[in-house]
Amino acid sequence: MTPALPLLLLGLVDSAFSGFRAYAGRDARIRKHRRNVRSAGRGLAVGAVLLLAPAVVAGLLLVTAADRERTYADLTAGALGYLLPLAVYAAAVLLSLAAYFTLPFRAGTLAMVIGLGPLTLLRPLAVATACVCALLNGGGTPSLLVGSVAGAAVLCVEPLVHRRWYGEVQ
Template sequence: MPVVLASIALVDAALAGFRAATGRNGLIRKRAYYVVAMRRGLAGGAAVLGCLALVLGAVLATAPDPGTRYTGLTQAGISMLWVIGPFAAVVVASLVGYAVLPRRPATFLILLGLGPLTLIRPWVTVAAGLTAAWTALDLPTAVCTVVAATSVLAVEPWVHRRWYAEPA
């Protein structure tokens, strides 16, 4: 469960870097520009995941029964995945379709899939965090789920402010 959620968070962070850079550069060929932006987002996401790992490690280390706490955290992760999983599957399907389809259908797929999904992404993330917090077995687990959801949402604004607040 931790690996699946971390993988989704890292892909989201890379796409957050892309979104932060979109519309900030007048170049015609922007591939290298967007690759750098995605790397920046990925680095920010990895830093956030590292901090979350430290928090979760501290929560597990200070638990009276670490095995029970780990089970609670895993169940909270499963709750998050029930909310985020379908969303992530549609995003991956849109990206795969964009990569393999001819230009016009691929563009239509991106506009149909990723356009609206980008708008609801924060709401899905908040819903996942709140669902996991609501179903959590204890308060530390609930707090960890809310912190995790908030941290994922903080990557894009940070990347935007750090590198892309001014047009290039």
Template sequence: MVSASIVVPGVLASIALVDGVLAGFRAATGRNGLIRKRGYYLVAMRRGLVAGGAVLGCLALVLAVVLATAPDPATRYGDLTHAGITMLWFIGPYASVVVASLIGYAVLPRRPATFLILLGLGPLTLIRPWVTIAAGLTAAWTAPNLPTAACAVLAATGALAVEPWVHRRWYAEPA
């Protein structure tokens, strides 16, 4: 059986990278008048993935410093894992519905797929920042120490910063 200390960081990193891809897509929507936008959106999603990966890399460096400077790194890693589990209680159900909507979009006929996207992803895009903020603040509130709380808030802030960063960098002006 795989330990939570391995699964939790992996799941959170995967969710962050998928969120970066979707942030790139959201940043690019409505910015181009082309009829066939597949290539345009693929570039946008790649940019979001790179931006999300950069934010994730910066967070990994901060976490490495927090662990390296801890009096007991094993205990601090356990605290960080617990904060990650707390965040997953909020983000996990949200991410599951998003993935289910995307799978439905990929496999269903056009009309039901479009309805599923409108029903699922439309409202979920609006509550995404609130779910992320709730996850970060709850993990920080329940954290046993200040460095763990700061890392939880930094992770939530970093996830929310990807879309504005991609938007300002590449899509501030219509193409």
């Protein structure tokens, strides 16, 4: 199985969370479930469009490669290397979310503050680590290029959603 599908799913889930983060804290209403879902959907839509960029870059690399089988093998090896640190990061996020939803209110809030707060700040480091791992896992420069484009895409979702829909005070 190609690691492209898990990476795509991670990118789309991250995009939905980015859309939510772009909206979070902007509305003091108590009941804002529909707005939270809409903001996550906006992030998902923006992320889906931006994640076309690494797919196009990988496609162009394959089409223009002298040895397509070797390039495909390099991209696959790089994708596996890229997936490992992101899977560890996603597991830490899921653990923090699970603690938030299962622990009593105060403990859950503490888990959110000491878990998701720093993890959000570490997202660029996780993406940079994934790019390095893609290179070190035998992916070479093609996988580093695709990984860098994918990393830039997911890191741009939150600022783009914020600027487009939440830049002005409502």
